[in-house]
Amino acid sequence: MLYEKLSALIAGENTKIELLNLIKITTKVHPFSVEIINDTLSFIPIMIDYHSFESLILLDLAQLIANDDIHKLRRCTNPECVLLFVDRTGRRKWCSMKICGNRHKVEAFAKRKKQAPNEEI
Numbered sequence: 001m002l003y004e005k006l007s008a009l010i011a012g013e014n015t016k017i018e019l020l021n022l023i024k025i026t027t028k029v030h031p032f033s034v035e036i037i038n039d040t041l042s043f044i045p046i047m048i049d050y051h052s053f054e055s056l057i058l059l060d061l062a063q064l065i066a067n068d069d070i071h072k073l074r075r076c077t078n079p080e081c082v083l084l085f086v087d088r089t090g091r092r093k094w095c096s097m098k099i100c101g102n103r104h105k106v107e108a109f110a111k112r113k114k115q116a117p118n119e120e121i
């Protein structure tokens with residue numbers, strides 16, 4: 001449900017109200033405690049399970065909405081990848097340069113090498 005709402009948001013639909021309702025309901029059922037760890041305010045789920053993990057993601061999402069940064073949410077350019085990320089620079093294409101970005105570079109290099117096997121690339 002969350003992924004579908006975020007995908008719709010990236011596609012241009014206004015799902016902010018639905019997302020805020022989801023955040024409100026989920027974080028009420030799976031609340032946090034608060035601790036200062038390494039001089040940083042950290043939210044610690046009361047229970048450790050899948051829903052607690054989801055509520056941490058929703059907390060980050062709530063901060064994106066509150067800071068009006070939700071429009072920076074992007075889908076990874078790799079069509080086989082399902083990951084979403086926050087593009088803070090406006091130039092990022094991949095969820096991770098080490099995974100999808102590097103895979104793209106390797107494929108592009110192999111393609112160029114195949115087209116011109118005797119040339120220096």
Ligand SMILES: [Zn+2]
Nearest residue numbers: 076081095100
């Ligand atoms: Zn990716």
